[in-house]
Amino acid sequence: MLTNEQKIQFNEIFEELGNNLDISETQHENAVKSYQAVGSWLSKEDSLLAKYNPKILTQGSFLLGTVIKPVNENDDIDIDLVCELTGKNESWTQKDLKKIVGDRLKQNDTYKEMLNAEGRRCWTLEYRKESKNKKEKYHMDILPSIISDGYSVLLTKAFSENIFEEVDKLAIRITDKESLNYSYDSDTENWLKSNPFGYGRWFFNRTAISTKKLFSLNESIKPAPKYQAEKLPLQRAVQILKRHRDIMFQGDVDKPISIIITTLSGRSYNGEENIVDAIKNIISNMHLHIAEKFDLSSNKKIKYIANPVNKEENFADKWVEHPKRETNFYKWLEQVRIDFDSIFSKTQGLQFINESMQKPFGESLTTKTFSSYGTKKLEQRKQGGLKVATVTGTIGSSGKTIQNHNFYGAKEKE
Secondary structure (H helix, E strand, C coil), X not given: CCCHHHHHHHHHHHXXXXXXXXXXXXXXXXXXXXXXXXXXXXXXXXXXXXXXXXEEEEEHHXXXXXXXXXXXXXXXXXXXXXXXXXXXXXXXXXXXXXXXXXXXXXXXXXXXXXXXXXXXXXXXXXXXXXXXXXXXXXXXXXXXXXXXCCHHHHHHHHCCCCCCCCHHHHCEEECCCCCCCCCCCCCHHHCEEECHHHHHHHHHHHHCCCCCCCCCHHHHCCCCCCCCCCCCHHHHHHHHHHHHHHHHHCCXXXXXXXXXXXXXXXXXXXXCCCHHHHHHHHHHXXXXXXXXXXXXXXXXXXXXXXXXXXXXXXXXXXXXXXXXXXXXXXXXXXXXXXXXXXXXXXXXXXXXXXXXXXXXXXXXXXXXXXXXXXXXXXXXXXXXXXXXCCCCCCEECCCEECCCCCCCCXXXXX
């Protein structure tokens, strides 16, 4: 059982870990400028798409504020985007729409060079840009979609009100090469439905259960959202758990997917006001939100992790076809519990906490985290705000004030 002082210290350390997992403001701004430029190109007057007012918005971790840097700095940052079209030509099928978006991108010499092979649902642009600090690498998955008239007003309303129950109305229609009607059906009512913004609204509802401090939801769905430096406990918990996953599986394609970690974290989170309590509660209760249902196609019970805004969608549907993914998820959940139990048992000094975090989060990230944490504590000490708990010896904001020391050598006296 952690004391209040120990919990504060661990929370500060994990907040610093999250800070170091965040993409930089420069990376954020570069990404926004890049996808805004794509939107402008798709909507130019000479584009077949122009009359349908194409807009590019973020989805996934970029929308939720849970994006993290890759373990290997040479790997790409993933940015998921939605290309919204208000209506379409009546004769266009999913295949037609997908091709028209791709062809428009290929008409731009820059995008033509960046364009990867066509994906199941998206077109992918691979960026290799130079910033002032280091080489940045990211790729953008652009999902063509159809929305109805008035959708933008509905979306703004959903993200501006404290309570919004009708998230199903935020669903969009998307292209999917694996759909049986992909090449012949022009009726969007029969196209695959997706609801990335409804999911985002659900997630933000979960983050704000018991806290007053919440960034503007409306900001997150703007074409150019501002950089979010401060994160809420659920957002930080998801980032930290995703990093643990990445270190444990090191690129294994059968690793637990982010949407499952995010969904189970959101369902398990119970309004904890700090990262420590949030993580403890999440990893203790994740398994309770995995159901079992009888599957007629396989004639057996399967695991079911329902999409919170579409109960018919099972985020664990690939576990049937790829049983290793189910095995790996439970291996990961067991290991994350073991690792956090070990970390939280280290209450006798920062060195031991540091050592316990090296393996589950990576040596480089952990070293950087404790370096920046130490720098902040040194500054806090200089300002007279650093204290030590008299019983546990934990350094924090309560207890006996640690006096700042000025060391004067002989040269300084001369």
